[in-house]
Amino acid sequence: MLSCPKTAAEVQWRDLLKSGCRIFIGSNAAVPNALVADLIEHSRGLHDIEVTHILTLSDNVWATPRFRDKFKVNSLFIGGANVREAIAEGRADYTPCFLSEIPRMFSDHTLPLDAALVMVSPPDEFGYCSLGVSVDVVSAAVRYARKVVAQVNPRMPRTNGHSFVHIQQIDAWLEAAEELPELEPPELDQVTEQIGQYVSLLIGNGATLQLGIGKIPDAVLRYLGNHRDLGIHSEMISDGIIDLVKSGVVNNRKKTFHRGKAVATFCMGTRRLYDFVDGNPHVEFYPAEHVNSPTKIARNDKMVSINGAIEVDLTGQVVSDSIGSRFYSGIGGQVDFIRGAALSRGGKPVIALPSTTKDGARSRIVTTLTPGGGVVTSRGHVHYVVTEYGIASLHGKTIRERALELIRIAHPKFRRALLDEVRQLYWVPEYQEQAPTSVPELGPVESKTFTFDGIEYTLRPLRPADERRLQEFFYTHNKETLLMRYNHHVTQMSREKSCSLVSVDQRRDLALCFTDREGQAEVIQGVGRYYYNPADNSCEVAFVIKESRRGKGIASALLKEMEAIARARGIERMVACVRRDNRPMLAVFDNCGFVTTPGAEMDEVLLTLDLRDAINPATK
Known part of the structure; x- marks a missing residue:
């Protein structure tokens, strides 16, 4: 090992520090505890030393009431019970700052450092020590502190990158082997x-x-x-x-x-x-x-x-x-x-x-x-x-x-x-009455991913925040689509109407949508919903797909997912009323096993699916 002109054990701390100075202590898992202990033991007569640091995985003895006359903590990131308690009790200070800007605070003398106390690996044959597991702001502290004192720890890893310090940058050192503090992987709830x-x-x-x-x-x-x-x-x-x-x-x-x-x-x-x-x-x-x-x-x-x-x-x-x-x-x-x-x-x-x-x-x-x-x-x-x-x-x-x-x-x-x-607070209008609810039947993340014609889609519940997206979806429809879906010529989707359509109690009724991405924007490409009728434990289902996305399987997938959710909820029957001339939609229902019967109106067809039967093979 190459030698340094002085070791900390031989140096009087008074040669390095004086009362009222500011020192930096190494970060995270690289706190030089043996060096701090040596300072405490051999620095009688020194007092009011400002200690600055970020997170320190240590017992932080310098922040305890016992040493309040010797050290005053100025923490740039609070961690550890002793530091947190000292700040709460007014014995220590906290300086809020971005980690990226701390090095400049050292270099431009916003926080001038009289000494940096750090931990390093032993030097290699060329005289370079590694800062090991904590380069962060330690590197800047070493560069800009008036004096650098190092604890040389053979248990410190030698990490690659810009982590090296030459022994000529170190004014004094103390050789002290010390296991690095460990954080066990947490038990996850x-x-x-x-x-x-x-x-x-x-x-x-x-x-x-x-x-x-x-x-x-x-x-x-x-x-x-x-x-x-x-x-x-x-x-x-x-x-x-x-x-x-x-x-x-x-x-x-x-x-x-x-x-x-x-x-x-x-x-x-x-x-x-x-x-x-x-x-x-x-x-x-x-x-x-x-x-x-x-x-x-x-x-x-x-x-x-x-x-x-x-x-x-x-x-x-x-x-x-x-x-x-x-x-x-x-x-x-x-x-x-x-x-x-x-x-x-x-x-x-x-x-x-x-x-x-x-x-x-x-x-x-x-x-x-x-x-x-x-x-x-x-x-x-x-x-x-x-x-x-x-x-x-x-x-x-x-x-x-x-x-x-x-x-x-x-x-x-x-x-x-x-x-x-x-x-x-008037952030949402008075007609927004329904608090958001969930659709757990879609799985733990309440969404599923599908690919149609090479495009990836997300199936998820409609949400109250989709009010504007649903308006945009509505205004993409042509007159024929509006007639087929609503059975009359609808010309407006007001904010109030859109709000009512997305603010659904999903525990009772159901409203799902297929979305994809256009740039960073999420765009609705299809909507399906059912309304629950408790009188006969049935639900009435309807859906609409954007014209440019039809014929790709989106409607069938939407209907199958709604059927699966209705079955999971114990609903006995799904029904739908469809115009006789809406042949594409009739085909979707027919492919999913719905039975056709005459509707109440001459131009409508009533479709029914009995959910008490075994799982419909068409929906598997």
Whole structure:
């Protein structure tokens, strides 16, 4: 091992520090605990040292009341009980900032550093140590601090990328072996599993991923086993990517920036993860100002950013760093990646959170934010919000549409109250009375994918936020279609009428639609619905398909799905009234096994399907 002129054990800390100075402590799983302990033991007489850092996976002893005269914490991202409690009690401070901008705060002397206390691997034969599992803002702290003191830990992995520090950049060091702190993969509950499944639907083959911290990102990774050619450009990576890399799901081949490499700025997990990144040429670590730069993030096509939240209001404002007025975590890289993904070609910024607090007592989808709660991600940044009840698409939506989309993915027991509250704010009109409901018979994600004539379609329930889409669908119809569907010449689909057609109690009646994509816009191409008649336990069914999409099988698929749902609900009979001259629609019903009888009107035919029979072979 190459030697350094001085070791920390030989240096009087007074030669490096003085009372009132500011020091930086290494991040995440690379906290130099032995170095901090040595400072505490050998720094008698020093006091009022400002300690600044981001998340630290440590006992954070410097933030305990015992050392309040020696250290004053200024946290740039809150993590760990001692730091959180110190801030809540007023013994410490929190500085909100984007992770990508922290290095500049060091370089331009917004937060000048007198010393950086960091952990590194032993130097190689050329004198280079690696910052290992935490390059993030540590790299900038090493570059801009007046003094650099390192804990040389043989258990620190040597990671590739821009992670190296030469011993000539280090003013003093302490050799101390120390196991890195480990984060075991979390046990996933049903709610988290469902959120992960929904988020995975937003990830296409060839996408590049950023995943935040916590159970939800791990749940997402577990549902990507059937994806192909995924890439990683993420602030953090965890154990979840290992098996995806080994199976070839994550191969970084389709990335358009740092092609062929998984890129991160730090990692936290088990020893398995630390061994995985040790010397791995396929994983590279870069400083936060590079990895978290929104413009660099955007250079990845199909960039999907997945981050959590504490609370989201009905306009799309996201609270992520505080619970009311109590600061809990920090801004970190959320806004960096949300903005970068939004700028990416085909990118998707995603906020994912459970619909309620852990005890189920409060909705985390709220009409107005909890007093004191701070907006981290603005309503203008948000594209998708996901809970265990579905995906709300907010990009390009009005406040009214956003509110209805977010109510739809709130916990069912809070939807009525949310709708009543938001109506008082005039964000939705007085005639919007039906709170969103679900169609669980469509499966756990309430949608199915079909391909007709080479075009991929999504079958899903009609939703209150589809009011404008249904109007657009109506105005594509020609006069013949309107006559065949409504039996008279309808010339207008008012906002009130459209609202009534999309605001359906799906527990009783049913309204489904087939949609596809035109650019980033979702477009309705077909609608089917039935109305339940409790008098004889039957339902009356009708559907309409856009003229340009007929003859491709959409109508038959729609009718078969409605029949399956009616059977699952124990309905005994499906009926339909169709004009005699509407031969294409009559053919669809005939192919699905409906029996024709004369209608009440001379120009109508009544069609019936007895659902008490065995499953209709035509609908299998």
